[in-house]
Amino acid sequence: MDVSPDFDVQLGREGVALGRRDRELLAAIAEHGSLNAAADRLDRSYAHAQRRVVELEEAFGPLVERSRGGGGGGGSELTDRARELLATFDRLRAEFAGVAEAERTVVSGTVVERDGELATVETPAGRIRAVTPPDCTDVAVTIRADAVTLNRPTEAPEPGGTSARNRFDGTVESVDRGETLARVAIAVDPDVSLTALVTAESVERLALAPGTAVVSTFKATATRAVARDGRY
Structure with a gap:
């Protein structure tokens, strides 16, 4: 894990850094139930968001479970691994902010x-x-x-x-x-x-x-x- 001097917390693995924008993307997927809706909510390209999820999963493991079709039309939800990463990110950011202030x-x-x-x-x-x-x-x-x-x-x-x-x-x-x-x-x-x-x-x-x-x-x-x- 690394932290930039501009207070951008990052979790790093296999040369890939999960930062604030990635945290926002994963949180939006959890909230809206699909990658497409998350990208729209964040005003980001769906293709770019999809590529970023793939990059993150290659480094950190499965993060988003996807379903297709069905009565609900399919969707996405976060894996336990993704929720664990978000919790770690938030804990590190809170710890960093408290210590840095002092x-x-x-x-x-x-x-x-x-x-x-x-x-x-x-x-x-x-x-x-x-x-x-x-x-x-x-x-x-x-x-x-x-x-x-x-x-x-x-x-x-x-x-x-x-x-x-x-x-x-x-x-x-x-x-x-x-x-x-x-x-x-x-x-x-x-x-x-x-x-x-x-x-x-x-x-x-x-x-x-x-x-x-x-x-x-x-x-x-x-x-x-x-x-x-x-x-x-």
Whole structure:
């Protein structure tokens, strides 16, 4: 399972990721009793929806039971496996939302450049681009843990090659691992630690452990600054 920094929960298997749109499709099939009705309800192509169900079933197993003809004209319903996946998806999303809301990194800094609502803030860890209130210089920058993406140094995007304008090299300090999610503390400066929220699968894939070198990236639009006198 993996989670994107834009809070799009995904369940992954065999190279296929079941995401929010797939959850909506399966839920609509359960509600309306057919794939055709579900596609209409979601304003999607029936052919595309059918192909997507086939892709998901190749990875996760049977998800939709189909019947043809009969007095009711046939229809579709979800298998127990599909309902199990939906329950897991919803549980992970709820868990992620609750933890992400509480997990933040706050760094003090000084605004050195402005471009509309975005500003460049000089901090002990380096320069951070963030959404910043006007007419303030001394600010506190808040970085949500779910907004931080971790990469191996050899796989990290080049500076300027992604919409994630903020990029910091660092070293993993600790990994606090739960059943599905993990809080990872990354030292990006001797006095600054950045917290990232990732899935347990990502911990394994990136071999995250104390001492592991990583590159942290996060979008300016997901980063907020407030004046240190409390003004927003």
